[in-house]
Amino acid sequence: MALWFSRASRRFRASPFCVALNSSPSFKPSDPFFLKSPIIASKTLETLHPHPNFCCGRLFEFPAGKIIPFHVTLSIASISSTSALTNGTENGENRRGNADKERRSKKIPSSSWIDLYLPQSARPYARLARLDRPIGTWLLAWPCMWSITLAAAPGSLPDLKMLSLFGCGALLLRGAGCTVNDLLDRDIDTKVERTKSRPVASGVLTPFQGLSFLGFQLLLGLGILLQLNNYSRVLGASSLLLVFSYPLMKRLTFWPQAYLGLTFNWGALLGWSAVKGSLDPAIVFPLYISGVCWTLVYDTIYAHQDKEDDLKVGVKSTALRFGDLTKNWISGFGIVCISSLALSGFNAELGWPYYPFLMVAAGQLGWQIWTVDLSNRSDCNKKFVSNKWFGAIIFSGILCGRLAS
Template sequence: MNETTNHLKKSVADAVSGHWVDTRAPEWLRPYARLARWDRPIGWWLLLLPCWWSVALAANLAGGAVNLWHLLLFLIGAVAMRGAGCTYNDLIDRDIDAQVARTRSRPLPSGQLTVKQARIFLLLQALTGMVVLLQFNRFAILLGLGSLPIVAVYPFMKRITDWPQIVLGLAFSWGALMGFAARFGALDQAAPYLLYAAAIMWTIGYDTIYAHQDQEDDALIGVRSTARTFGASSQIMIGLFFAGAVLFAALAIMASGGGIYAALGLTGFAVHLGWQVASLQPGNAERCLMQFRSNRNAGLLLFAGLVLETLI
């Protein structure tokens, strides 16, 4: 019993050392911040970027400027809903997380927060996201609510399918539709659907890289993922999904009337994804995490090109 307790304390200490939430946040807030992953912003970046792509492409299609208010709203919403999603996922997976080396130090399996506290925090984050959503038009509000069933079922997918990353892609890429809905109050163009397909393929690719960190633990406890499914073919499969992301993004840009600057952003995006595939080391957990996080930069390269297209 003492050995287990000491191991748990060490895991918690290792997990929190060096994070900004442990140097700047009040003591009582730190477990909540870790539950929402405020100290790991890559998650909300990856949720946000399809929203920003959509805002920029919608502006190009409309022949106007990028809506800065929409960019800000999506930023706030992405942080709130990513935190809510992590909280919900950890509530569902708390027993599994306790069996995985990388996740057993999270606030719920380590006992830093109770289930009741996590549920209240989940509600507060969801309410924040709802306040943001209500700033948009009626169609965008209904569309945003339409993503909730996908978000709700995602934590269970790793138990019943070898392809849970597809469901994650459906949820995390929803913002590719939202920017167009916020601008036009409808989805009657091809561009948002093409962009949604691009974002889904991108998500499957980068989350497969992420899943390579947990392959051994996942195999022991029966958690399924594309990383385990692809096995030795993982590099090829990730390359195919990334290629699909580039192709569909190109088609979305063409459907929106994009030009040279959008093409340059797409080129930067494609080169970055190509580098990830070429240098992938599935057995190197540290490198997989680094490459997963680098997808923020890949997404920002595409966004920069789309914005420039509306300015020049």
């Protein structure tokens, strides 16, 4: 019997629950409570009388020197086995959680098509141009598409060649703008959690490499600009002043989002002139104003992601300027945006299908404004990215309105 208990005790050596008890004045192993519910008794004993040190091979003992009946120790073994499995699972989850925390702390970029398909040497340049984040390209391209479609003849499709050229131009100009921004803001980006892993700020690319890449992007953009008429070439080249000066605005004014609106919506003027060879102020100016107000809405929401870091670094934004009144301000900009789009469509003599689409777009913009949680970075980014659908709805409305006119 002693040998049998010795073997049984060795089975518990790996178990964290095999501990000795100092005393048990409230319970006895012969109590009906123990005999009827050994598992509960084991848990109760373990909770009420834990020994501070681990004791390999000892069973629970009582002042009288009695040993808990074997059916109780079997229950303890079951608990030990279950607990070991549970602890193993929890430890695995903790290790995974720690790995995720480490990944976030080191800002290791998640896998994207850049990591899958581009060679190692090209990946930093692709990230510098934000090719893995196309939302900026969409936001730059949509005003161009609106304008080109407005300039189409009544009952006709827009010029597909122009749509393609401006799509490529938006990709290149957005990338060039991001490169300029990262070069000028590299000292600031290192202090902001969201931007410190960018290629120039993190040191993956040198400023000279970034500048060389900028020259390459502008050279490709020039090739697209030269395919437009002379009026549009001059108008398009003048936008470079806005592109290069925008990154400085956050140091000078609380309204860099308005300046970004002037820059990002230049295509509302350029698209019309590329088709018509001139500008019609009654149509393109309301379109341009609507785009600027739209940018103030989505980029103010976006800026709320960085407001704590911006305060530390000392840069400015409409998120800091508006503060708790942000939703009131961007609601006003949203109303001006929709009103200006309605005026532009009316002056362009779009057909009636344009206006139901405009109402849907107004609903989408209203949903963004009233449901966004400005204290939640993830939700701010979600609402910001959803603006690609706002642009698509307006484009669809202009297209249907033009075909019906």
